Each structure stands twice: as C-alpha cells, then as structure tokens.
Amino acid sequence: MSEALEILKKYWKHNEFRPLQNEIIDTVLSGKDAFALLPTGGGKSICFQVPAMMQKGICLVVSPLVALMKDQVANLQSRDIKAIALTGGIKSDEMIDLLDNCQFGNYKFLYLSPERLQSEWILERIKNLDINLIAIDEAHCVSQWGHDFRPAYLKISNLKTHFPNVPFLALTASATARVKEDIIKELGLEKPVLYQESFARKNIAYMVFEAEDKLFKIEQILKKNPQPSIIYVRNRKSCLDISSQLQTLGFKATYYHGGLPSREKDKNMSLWMEEKAQVIVATNAFGMGIDKANVKTVIHTQLPENIENYYQEAGRSGRNRDKAFAVLLTSPSDRFQAESQFINTLVDKKFLNLTYNKLNNYFQIAYGEGINETFTFNLNHFCSKYNFPVLKTYKALQFLDRQSIISLSQEFSEKISLQFIIPSKEVVRYISLNPNGEEIILAILRTYPGVYEMDTVFNSALIAKKSNHPEKEVLAILEKLKEKQIIEYRSKNNDASLTFNEIREDERTINRVSKYLEKQNQLKKEQLKSVLDYVKEDSICKSKLILAYFGEKDADECGICSYCITKKRSPKDPDALSKKIIELLQNEDLNSRELQNRTQTSKDTIIFALQALLEKEIIIVKSNNTYTLKS
Structure with missing residues (x-):
C-alpha cells in the first residue's frame, strides 16, 4: 500500500482516492507545479492535505473565504492534525504568537487570505517557515475574467521569488478556458501539470420549471423527495418567510444567512446536518465548506448571477453519487428582477469617479495628499450626505478596495x-x-x-x-x-476603517483602473445572459448547456434533466385526458392547477385540453377560475 493511501486511511478513513487525487498528489510530491480543475464535491482539499502530511514542514494554503478556512482548520484539528488560520479580527500580538507556533510548534497547515500576504511583516515571517507546498484555493479569483476576481490574488505569484523550489498547486471548481489560461499566467505556474475532471455530474438531474406559485411547486418537490434539501433565496427576509411557510405546510425547516448571530447559525446548521430539519432555506452565504453527502435536492427560487455560482450551489446535491435534483424555478418577472439586482446596480466610470471624489471631500483630503491616512467610516452617513444609493456605493467602494486604491476593513457592516x-x-x-x-x-x-x-x-x-x-x-x-x-x-460600534493607499489624483486615478471596471461590467452582463439562455432554451439538454459553458462541447444528453424527461415522455392521449377531466369535474369543481396535479400532466398539456373542452362547450369556467361541467 502506498504511503499516501495509508495517510488517507489513517486520518480521513477513506479506503481509496477519488478520480485524479492520487495523480495530483504524486505530481506535487515530485516538486512540480499543478493546476487542478475539479468540480464541486471532487475532494480538492485532499490533494494538498495528504502530500503535506507526507513531508517535513508546513503547507501554506491561500484561501479567500474565512468560513471555508475555519471549517477546514476545525476539520483538520478534529483529526489531530495541527492547523492554524490567520483570519480577520486577530490582533497583532496574537498573530505573532500564531506565527511563532507555525515556526516552532510542528504545525502542518497555515491558512491565510491573499490580503494577508500584502502585509510586509507577515510575509517576512512566512519566509522563515519551512514551507513544503503552496496551495491556492479558489484560484479563479486571480482572473479578471473569473466570477469572483480579487486583485490581491495577483500578488501571490511573488511567493515564487521567495520559494523557488516549492511546488504551487492551484485549485478551482469552476473555470472557463479563458479563466484557466489566466490562472496559469497570473500565478506564474512553471510548466504546470494540468488535471481536469469533466464538469458532468451524471447523477444530478438539472430541472428548470416555470412556476407562478413557487411555494406550491416547492411543496410538491419536497413531498416527493423527503431527503435533506437546500433552498437558495435572494435575501435574508425570504429565508425566514419561506422557512416559516414550509413549517406551516408541515415540513421541518430552518434557515441560514450571513446576518444571523454565530450561535443561531450553528444551531440552525446543526438541525439540518443532523437531519432534525429536512430543509434549510439560505442565501448564497451558505454552503462553502459544507460537505453533506446525502443532499437530495437543491432548489433555487430566483435566477443566479452566473452559471459558475449556480453550478457550485447545485453541486451540493448528490455527493453520495445517488440520483439528485438541481431545480431552478422561474417566473416571467424573474428576468426583470435579476437585471435590477445584478445589472442596474453596476458601477460605471462616471459614478466611480463621483464616489471617489466625494470620498476624498468627505475626509477633507487635498489633491496630491492622503496616502496611508486611515479614518473611521460609516457607509450610511456617507450615502445620506451625498444622496447616494447604498448598494451601488458599496460596490464602488469594493471595486476601489480590490484595485488597492483604498483598503476597507473586513469588519464593515450595518451598525x-x-x-x-x-x-x-x-x-x-x-x-x-x-x-x-x-x-x-x-x-x-x-x-x-x-x-x-x-x-x-x-x-x-x-x-x-x-x-x-x-x-x-x-x-x-x-x-x-x-x-x-x-x-x-x-x-454595534463596528464602523469600517478606511485607508487611502494612494495620493488623491481624482480622474487620473480612476482613468487608470476604469478599463478593469468596464471589463468586469461586460463580463457580468455576459454571465447573466448565459443564465437567461440556460433558462429559456427548451430544445437542448440542460446538462449539455452547462457543460458547453465550461468548454465541453461534445457531451451526450444526460437523459434525466427537465428537457430529456419531456422529450422521452410520450404525449398523453388527448381523448383519454379529456375523459379524465370530465370524470373529475363530475364530482367537484376544480381549477387548472388541481386538474394538472390529479392528472399528472404538464401545465401546457392541461391548458390545451381545457381549451378544447371549452370550445366544445362541454365545460365552462366560473368567476372563481374553477372549471365545471356545462349543465
């Protein structure tokens, strides 16, 4: 038995590696750079955790998500593996102690955000560590064409100069061909060995249903599939509303969003993980690092921002390889709502310039001054003073932060x-x-x-x-x-702190970075169009559409998605259906949805049959929209 497999069995209790894991481990152990594109649930963390355990020294893991870092560190510690995460909110003295532990305490993993690497003193301390492997998680963040670009990722390549003989392992679950090229170039990977598993999740049935009454459709789905489920919604209020409505309908449901206190988050998460609740209704704050194998259904009640996010969230179902369902519910108003949320709030160059200019005026920064000055900042006060929309302004500040023109502290939140x-x-x-x-x-x-x-x-x-x-x-x-x-x-006394990283130069500053803004805005429009095309296209297999988006053009039809099921289903005998409708209406008056439910037919089929019976004057429609036999 290989040493890698022994470590896998000893610490992770698995008897075999998943596809490509062993090959990736062998590559980094041989000292070569590697790029791994493994779909959600493909076991990316094992690819750096096992080889790190096989060697002397510590593995440096760069990750953008605090929740994911904390989850992985807790997971390693539960296996008696020494790991540390340098997350936000840690004071300098405590940070020094943690880095001392890394250097002298026989720790095996150090997790930190790319922003931490921009701190000179932290970088100096890391240079003194015995690093055996550098893993870059969520590596798509390095690409301007990625769905979550973070400029701090561009600085990771500087580690190559300090650790020329240490292999880099870049990992992501979602990257188009253009993003893949960017990752290799921007991280400075040297002749990397590429590993890419197909994006096909053959056990997931991708379903798109048009539903005016989404709650009714959710009820049908959950009754048919009573196993663990996730429902993704757009905002925090919807979490509570839908969870409460499901409880009223007799389902055990809980909810999760970023604004909940930590204790309540943990309590609600435990209810779902321990299957005391069948359903967890959540915003997209939920899911990173959550590995529950038997999730049967993931339902989205609104359109996602892009296919990458949808693929990752849908991929939280069926990790045990059993058949699972990724359901996207749509209604005619969804396109307008998505454009309102994702496109109409995009920051253009004019608004960015105005925001930057007013920000300097707000803090009385003179032209040519301001570098390294730090202030307490309240977003609501700022927006109120200049009559700016809060969400759009925050997006403008985020862009300035990502371009390193300003630094906005991570503890920013409402007061x-x-x-x-x-x-x-x-x-x-x-x-x-x-x-x-x-x-x-x-x-x-x-x-x-x-x-x-x-x-x-x-x-x-x-x-x-x-x-x-x-x-x-x-x-x-x-x-x-x-x-x-x-x-x-x-x-809560937790206003943001805002630091100006450059001298004030107004339009000159904005002109320098506006090309990136335009590129990102164009990307977001293209990404939403891909989502709209995915929903609207009813003549192509849904799995094929997703695979084509990620560059897999020659995939076969999946046979289980909403398109494939409709294609396979033989059309109902119209005469038999008419006869069944008449039978049902002899007992009681029913509306179209009740008739659709009792005849187990599609919405379009039942409407067509009802129209035919109305034209023949066999039935009539009453003022309350129920159908009855004509006397």
Missing part, C-alpha cells in the same frame, strides 16, 4: 439591528399616547415592513432623513422603545 416584539395594534396604541415619536416610528414601519417578523438591519441616517428629524433624536427614540420593551435593539 444597528432591531425588531418590534409587541403586536402592531399595541404599537399604534403607543404612538397615540406618545405623539412626539410618531413620525420616526412610522418612518421605521414604512421602510422596514418585516420588522415585526425578524431582526432587521437598520439605517439610522436614512430614517432621520425620511422622518425629517436629527439622527440623535432617532437613536433616542430607539433607546426609549427598548426601555419600554417595545423593540429589541442592538447597536
């Missing part, structure tokens, strides 16, 4: 959250008895309609503006409402 904890009629009664706070309370209720149901992120500057009262007065009213036990109210 206040609140929830009304008494019934609405009691709130009305309170307002009538306390008219001084009426305008502020009404502004809160109009702006945040979900504030009775859930803990809601709150913008005090916006409410001050809407109610025409000073912000201090808004905050005073909140304190009073909290005192009277009318609301739960949390105020």
Whole structure:
C-alpha cells in the first residue's frame, strides 16, 4: 500500500482516492507545479492535505473565504492534525504568537487570505517557515475574467521569488478556458501539470420549471423527495418567510444567512446536518465548506448571477453519487428582477469617479495628499450626505478596495439591528399616547415592513432623513422603545476603517483602473445572459448547456434533466385526458392547477385540453377560475 493511501486511511478513513487525487498528489510530491480543475464535491482539499502530511514542514494554503478556512482548520484539528488560520479580527500580538507556533510548534497547515500576504511583516515571517507546498484555493479569483476576481490574488505569484523550489498547486471548481489560461499566467505556474475532471455530474438531474406559485411547486418537490434539501433565496427576509411557510405546510425547516448571530447559525446548521430539519432555506452565504453527502435536492427560487455560482450551489446535491435534483424555478418577472439586482446596480466610470471624489471631500483630503491616512467610516452617513444609493456605493467602494486604491476593513457592516416584539395594534396604541415619536416610528414601519417578523438591519441616517428629524433624536427614540420593551435593539460600534493607499489624483486615478471596471461590467452582463439562455432554451439538454459553458462541447444528453424527461415522455392521449377531466369535474369543481396535479400532466398539456373542452362547450369556467361541467 502506498504511503499516501495509508495517510488517507489513517486520518480521513477513506479506503481509496477519488478520480485524479492520487495523480495530483504524486505530481506535487515530485516538486512540480499543478493546476487542478475539479468540480464541486471532487475532494480538492485532499490533494494538498495528504502530500503535506507526507513531508517535513508546513503547507501554506491561500484561501479567500474565512468560513471555508475555519471549517477546514476545525476539520483538520478534529483529526489531530495541527492547523492554524490567520483570519480577520486577530490582533497583532496574537498573530505573532500564531506565527511563532507555525515556526516552532510542528504545525502542518497555515491558512491565510491573499490580503494577508500584502502585509510586509507577515510575509517576512512566512519566509522563515519551512514551507513544503503552496496551495491556492479558489484560484479563479486571480482572473479578471473569473466570477469572483480579487486583485490581491495577483500578488501571490511573488511567493515564487521567495520559494523557488516549492511546488504551487492551484485549485478551482469552476473555470472557463479563458479563466484557466489566466490562472496559469497570473500565478506564474512553471510548466504546470494540468488535471481536469469533466464538469458532468451524471447523477444530478438539472430541472428548470416555470412556476407562478413557487411555494406550491416547492411543496410538491419536497413531498416527493423527503431527503435533506437546500433552498437558495435572494435575501435574508425570504429565508425566514419561506422557512416559516414550509413549517406551516408541515415540513421541518430552518434557515441560514450571513446576518444571523454565530450561535443561531450553528444551531440552525446543526438541525439540518443532523437531519432534525429536512430543509434549510439560505442565501448564497451558505454552503462553502459544507460537505453533506446525502443532499437530495437543491432548489433555487430566483435566477443566479452566473452559471459558475449556480453550478457550485447545485453541486451540493448528490455527493453520495445517488440520483439528485438541481431545480431552478422561474417566473416571467424573474428576468426583470435579476437585471435590477445584478445589472442596474453596476458601477460605471462616471459614478466611480463621483464616489471617489466625494470620498476624498468627505475626509477633507487635498489633491496630491492622503496616502496611508486611515479614518473611521460609516457607509450610511456617507450615502445620506451625498444622496447616494447604498448598494451601488458599496460596490464602488469594493471595486476601489480590490484595485488597492483604498483598503476597507473586513469588519464593515450595518451598525444597528432591531425588531418590534409587541403586536402592531399595541404599537399604534403607543404612538397615540406618545405623539412626539410618531413620525420616526412610522418612518421605521414604512421602510422596514418585516420588522415585526425578524431582526432587521437598520439605517439610522436614512430614517432621520425620511422622518425629517436629527439622527440623535432617532437613536433616542430607539433607546426609549427598548426601555419600554417595545423593540429589541442592538447597536454595534463596528464602523469600517478606511485607508487611502494612494495620493488623491481624482480622474487620473480612476482613468487608470476604469478599463478593469468596464471589463468586469461586460463580463457580468455576459454571465447573466448565459443564465437567461440556460433558462429559456427548451430544445437542448440542460446538462449539455452547462457543460458547453465550461468548454465541453461534445457531451451526450444526460437523459434525466427537465428537457430529456419531456422529450422521452410520450404525449398523453388527448381523448383519454379529456375523459379524465370530465370524470373529475363530475364530482367537484376544480381549477387548472388541481386538474394538472390529479392528472399528472404538464401545465401546457392541461391548458390545451381545457381549451378544447371549452370550445366544445362541454365545460365552462366560473368567476372563481374553477372549471365545471356545462349543465
């Protein structure tokens, strides 16, 4: 038995490697650079963890996701393997201790973000470590054409000068041919050995259903497939709403989003992982590093931003190789909503220039000055002062951050959250008895309609503006409402810190980086178009469409997707269907959805049959949209 397989059995309790894992391990052990494109669930982490355990020294893992780093470190520690992650929020003194442990404590893995490598003193400490392998996870982040470009990844190639004899292993689950070329070039991989497993997930049935009543369709799917499921939604409120609606329908459901307190996240995650809840309703904050093998169904209730994200999220189903379902539910309004969310909020050069200019004015930075100056920054105050849309402004600041023009601290978040904890009629009664706070309370209720149901992120500057009262007065009213036990109210002193990394040069600065902005905007438009084409195309296998997007042009039809099933299904005998409809209507009046459900036919087929019966005047449609036999 090989040493690699012995380590796999000893620490991970697997009896064999998955496809390509052993070959990748052999390559990095021989000192060569490698590029591994393995689909979601393909076991990428084993490819660097096993060879690192076979050698003296420590493996440096560069990863962009704090949650993923923490999960992998916890996973390694549970196997008695010494691992450390340098995540955000760690103080310098603690960081020094952790790096000392790496150098003198026989640790095997050091996880850190690419931004950490930009700190000179951290890089100096890393240079003194006995590095045996450098693994770059989510390597598509290095590409301007990738779906999650991060400029800090461009600096990773500098490690080549400090560790010329240490192999690099670049790993990703989703990269087009153009992105693949970029990764190799930008990371400075030297004659890398390429490993690419097909993107085909033969056990996943990709289904696209048009559904005006998405909740009804979800109910049908979950009843038919009672195994563990994930439902992806667009926003935090939808998490709570759909989870509550499913509980009302008798399903055990929970929810997960980035705004939940850590304790609640862990509790809800455990309910689902331990199968005390069948369904977890989540935003795309959920899933990275979660490896639950028996997920039967992944349902998306809205259009994803791009095929890459959809493929990764859909790929969280069926990791045990049993048949699974990736379902995308669409309705006619989805295209408009997707364009509104992903395209209409894109930052153009004019708005970027305006944001940068106002940012400098906000902090009174003179032209030619400002380099290395750091300030406390409140996004809501900034947007309120200049009447800027918050989401678009944050995207502009993110772009400036990614281009290293500014550095925006990772702890940036909203400052206040609140929830009304008494019934609405009691709130009305309170307002009538306390008219001084009426305008502020009404502004809160109009702006945040979900504030009775859930803990809601709150913008005090916006409410001050809407109610025409000073912000201090808004905050005073909140304190009073909290005192009277009318609301739960949390105020966190966690404004962002913002550092200017360059001198102020206004348009000259923006002109230098605007070509990247235009390129990224064009990419986002192309990516959304690919999603719309995937949904709209009804004459090609859905699996083939996904594989073609990733460059696999000659794939066979999968035989199990929504297109293939429709193609295989023989058309219902129209006379037999008409007869069945008449039989059902003899007992009771039914609407089209009820008839579709009882006859087990498609929406189009049932409508066609009903139209024929209406034309023959065998049935009529009543004012409540139910059908009845004509007397």
